[in-house]
Amino acid sequence: MEKIKIEGNHTLTGTIKISGAKNSAVALVPASLLAEDTVTIDNIPNISDIKALNEILEYLGAKVKREEETMVIDPSTVKNIAIPEDHAKKLRASYYFMGALLGKYKKAEMYFPGGCSIGARPIDLHLKGFEALGATITTEGDKYIIEADELIGTNIYLDFASVGATINIMLAATKATGTTIIENAAKEPEIVNVATFLNQMGAKITGAGTSEIKIIGVKKLHGCFTEVIPDRIEAGTYIIAGALVGDNLRIDNIIPDHIEALLLKLKEMKANMKVEKDHIIISKTDKLKKVNVQTQVFPGFPTDLQQPLTTLLTQCTGTSIMEENIYENRFQNVPYLTEMGANIKIDEKMLIINGPTKLVGKEVEATDLRAGACLVLAGLLAEGETKITNIKYILRGYENIIQKLTNVGAHISLIDE
Numbered sequence: 001m002e003k004i005k006i007e008g009n010h011t012l013t014g015t016i017k018i019s020g021a022k023n024s025a026v027a028l029v030p031a032s033l034l035a036e037d038t039v040t041i042d043n044i045p046n047i048s049d050i051k052a053l054n055e056i057l058e059y060l061g062a063k064v065k066r067e068e069e070t071m072v073i074d075p076s077t078v079k080n081i082a083i084p085e086d087h088a089k090k091l092r093a094s095y096y097f098m099g100a101l102l103g104k105y106k107k108a109e110m111y112f113p114g115g116c117s118i119g120a121r122p123i124d125l126h127l128k129g130f131e132a133l134g135a136t137i138t139t140e141g142d143k144y145i146i147e148a149d150e151l152i153g154t155n156i157y158l159d160f161a162s163v164g165a166t167i168n169i170m171l172a173a174t175k176a177t178g179t180t181i182i183e184n185a186a187k188e189p190e191i192v193n194v195a196t197f198l199n200q201m202g203a204k205i206t207g208a209g210t211s212e213i214k215i216i217g218v219k220k221l222h223g224c225f226t227e228v229i230p231d232r233i234e235a236g237t238y239i240i241a242g243a244l245v246g247d248n249l250r251i252d253n254i255i256p257d258h259i260e261a262l263l264l265k266l267k268e269m270k271a272n273m274k275v276e277k278d279h280i281i282i283s284k285t286d287k288l289k290k291v292n293v294q295t296q297v298f299p300g301f302p303t304d305l306q307q308p309l310t311t312l313l314t315q316c317t318g319t320s321i322m323e324e325n326i327y328e329n330r331f332q333n334v335p336y337l338t339e340m341g342a343n344i345k346i347d348e349k350m351l352i353i354n355g356p357t358k359l360v361g362k363e364v365e366a367t368d369l370r371a372g373a374c375l376v377l378a379g380l381l382a383e384g385e386t387k388i389t390n391i392k393y394i395l396r397g398y399e400n401i402i403q404k405l406t407n408v409g410a411h412i413s414l415i416d417e
């Protein structure tokens with residue numbers, strides 16, 4: 001079985017370059033179907049989620065060419081056919097094919113998506129948006145058939161500022177007749193990345209990044225060139241590594257505004273860091289101050305950094321509180337952290353974390369992507385050897401994580417045993 005092995009307590013110094021954002025790229029790739037001809041997407045991370053999406057694109061008949069960080073997609077040969085369950089179940093983001101296929105062909109057939117087991121993760125808001133645009137949805141078990149004679153622009157209010165639903169409704173509305181307004185839209189930077197891409201294809205979308213997005217339907221969308229924004233969650237993960245075991249660790253290719261909530265918390269903790277226009281330099285800090293954190297939708301503290309930051313909170317002096325407000329099951333990393341020596345109590349949606357505690361290397365399991373990231377961070381700090389199993393979760397979201405950390409001094413490797 002493949003595992004990640006880490007010999008802890010080695011100082012990280014040097015530079016880590018941040019890759020393209022997973023949660024943008026996994027929307028941009030399906031969105032490319034909306035164009036009538038070839039699109040080029042630059043700065044695409046080389047992760048298994050992208051490979052899974054490419055397989056779906058090719059299954060649908062699109063031509064996909066990957067050259068290093070660039071992907072060239074020719075959607076002109078696509079035949080709109082049902083996406084099989086095994087493809088859909090590989091990742092949560094497969095659901096973006098619903099909005100893209102509905103938007104282009106007025107019909108989409110696929111299964112309930114996969115994704116990390118951090119909660120129920122329904123897609124009711126996506127489906128309500130499609131129905132509001134005039135689509136009818138029939139379900140056969142986990143299979144969804146979504147079709148419309150015509151998609152007509154309308155006002156859609158999201159009960160929750162869902163990232164996926166905001167993007168999916170944008171995809172479906174781009175070629176609808178008339179204007180669609182999405183109210184209480186998600187404001188994450190990935191939404192802006194997708195809206196920019198669609199506008200480069202000839203769409204007419206304004207307001208992305210605010211809670212009200214307007215989409216004026218257009219007839220056709222053409223090919224274009226776009227690029228993926230830097231991954232704010234990958235950046236946050238390595239910044240936390242620097243706060244744990246860094247010595248002037250430089251994290252390159254970041255957009256500080258995208259991780260402001262994390263930077264403000266690190267400042268509150270008195271972390272030793274220097275924030276520049278497109279990079280950060282951060283070092284291990286003794287005597288980190290305790291903090292209270294609540295995950296919220298953007299621009300609040302991101303839920304995807306809740307588990308990575310929990311590792312750092314185990315090193316703060318005093319009692320820190322971490323409150324998870326987005327998902328109902330995103331503490332599966334905690335038992336493994338406590339096995340390694342952390343002092344954490346789970347109280348409903350809150351973690352009560354007493355520190356600082358000494359962490360000792362153990363064999364642990366990655367239960368989901370960001371839980372895996374949390375355990376890599378704990379392994380980098382812990383005394384002795386940490387082995388992490390179920391590493392497919394980690395490799396789906398962090399491009400070249402072994403190489404990037406090895407390059408800055410971590411003793412980390414892939415082993416098979």
Ligand code: EPZ
Binds near residue numbers: 023026093163303327
């Ligand atoms: C995206 O998931 C990200 N995934 C998640 O990152 C991220 O945690 C999440 O946004 C929030 O920022 C991708 O972009 C592929 P949501 P998404 O719709 O779109 C509930 C990672 O680690 N909800 O904003 O699925 C849902 O159950 C992953 O990279 C409904 O109730 O997130 C959850 O509690 C994990 N009905 C909350 O909203 C719906 O129709 C947030 O979901 C949709 C969502």
